[in-house]
Amino acid sequence: MLEGASSRRILGIWLRVLALDRWRLGEGLAEGEGADAHPLALIAETAHGPRIAAANAAGLTAGAQAGMMLADARTLCPDLAVAPSDPAGDLAFLEKLAGWALRWGPWSALDPPDGLLVDVTGVAHLFGGEAALLADARRAFARRRLATRMAIAPTAGAAWALAHHGPDGAILREGDDPVQRLASLPVAALRLDGDVLTVLRRLGLKRLGDLDGVARDALVRRFRNRRSASANPLMRMDQLLGRVPEPLLPVLVTHAPLVQRRLLEPIRHLALLEQVVRDLSGDMERVLEGRGEGARRLELGLWKVDGELVVRKVEMAAPSRAAAHLAELFARRIEDVDAGFGIEMVRLRAPWCEPLDLAQGDLEQAGEEGEARGTSLAACVDRLTVRLGAGAVGRPVPFASHMPERAQRWQEPLAPLKTSQSVSDFKIRPLKILDNPEPISVIYETPDGLPRRFRWRGATHDVLRSEGPERIAPEWWRERGAVRLRDYYRIEDATGRRYWIYRSGVVGDGRGGVPAWFLQGIFG
């Protein structure tokens, strides 16, 4: 377990004054400029009156503190300006940030109310090491005018502790002893509830190192009925040291193949983007070839200069890693991307791969005759699906039902067929059926004789020959009791047109009035 935990790298990001940063962005102010130069507090309405949620630098100097009642703060600083706080907006903003922060790693999580966790396992080399990754992240947040503290550590707990209470930009390396490195942090770094912190302070345990000094048995007895992690310092300590896995993080067994290009200049033109995607497809082909795999699903992430993230997904009918094919699939999907001020980073990721062995190259395919050989079936289905949507391409499969419209279902064209009993093979069925049976008016021998003449789509058809009825009873185990049975007739009119019509119900079945007739199928 320790090995598994130590092999991971988590980037913890703490947005120190998220609410105020958001307020400043909304007002269009830099820090300490305009209204921000004077004491200001963001307030939340509570049952006992307005309470301060956050205060700016001038406000803090003047004596206002988070958690204070506004009336108390006003006595200290009469000219304290106020603005409403917006916790829901902060959370939504944090969610968007979590998506944006995926640029530093394939997986990120919210750490409400004001933190982010990004899994940067095995990614740091793309940025030139972990220190460079931190510098890049700090630069990107500074450009968005968000005050941050961040740290990289093997566990989420350690990353959180270092980001909140350690030196800014701390990196806990894999070889380091976490007990020793984190001993000087206050116990608040354990993400504990307020009352637990009070208990610990009264016990005289102020730093993480103190916890280690006390006999573990004594602490276990003291907190024996605290089940949740945030109320039990020992559990938190174990999470921080990686002794127990933290359920917040999913255990990634395999890492999705990932290639990316960070662009020197933000690109705004489709032709350039297509070139980048072609390069990435080539990289992806090499990566997948090394793993002996082919991609079934690919995600293309486009990070824009203005902080937006655009994701395009493509699924394939069969595993593939041919660079030309991948690039062609994406070429159709990136046509409608709004580049805005430009795209600064592009990443291609294959979250779903399947084994695909190396195959002998097709000599004909490689030569001039390649075009004449045509595409493979999987490639053809991929292209159709990408352009027309997944629902447009399908393959009919039998389904165990008596109702004709339920007896057929549609599935993906290349998915394997299920075995099924072919019970209705001796019955004659029409070549095509209408999605919605169309009502027709029929002259027939009541109550249940053969149809003689009917009117459909404004034309009258004389029925010369007919065969029936084939009675299909409603499926009582899934339909309501009022559904009527159907009597199907195979008919041919005077000019030889053949249809499949049914009468819904019989006279006197107690499930409605005069039976209605419908045309459902058309024979070839």
Add this chain to the structure above:
Amino acid sequence: MTSHPSLSLPTAAELGATRLGEQQGARWTPGQAGEATAHGEIFAAGDEGAGAALALALALDRQQARAPDPLADTPDTRMWLWVQDRKALTHSGRPYRAGLPESLRDRLIHVAVKSPEDALFALEEGLRCRDLAFVIGEISGNPRALDMTASRRLGLAAERHGVPFWLVRLDARRDLSSARMRWEVASAPSLAPRWNAQAPGAPSWQAQLFRARRHPPGQWLLRGDGRLVAETGGAAPELQNTLARAKGGGGA
């Protein structure tokens, strides 16, 4: 009309007509593989199933005619493609698995598209695929996108990759097209089945080949019961009509 027919020189129209007849070889019959690639067009009404049924029958007929080929001794188990635009789908129905010919049931890939442009794209992608047995398209009316250029494009793709292709035109008028064989088809009264004379029998179609490169135009009564059979032989009345018209025009 003053000149004596036996003394007059043949008119240009007559020469053209005879030369046409010489070039156009034998009369079409089912059960011959025909050209290397098939590119056909079938005009039919939208409220009957004759168009798609004839396309399937021709595809099967071609497959059976090619079977003696030593290279094709194993049964053809490749998938086949059926593309329908939205109007064709809602107006004339979607394929029903249990009603398809036995050998084609498990191999259908159906594509439902919204517009004729998408239908043309899907057809071309299908024709460029080497793993498809044949391609059938169903397009309703005379959309602007389906002009001579588009038709030629599809024909060239079919020729290049050797994928047989039939395009069913529902409720359409005969416009320009590059198809090798152009049919007009309607349902015909079927023969009475042996055991129940009151029931509809095996499908029959009244088919008219009004334009083909290798065959003279003609009319057939086709019956499709497992195997495509042409009922009516004899001279094609359509061709005789055209010749008569050409003669009359030349004389005047």
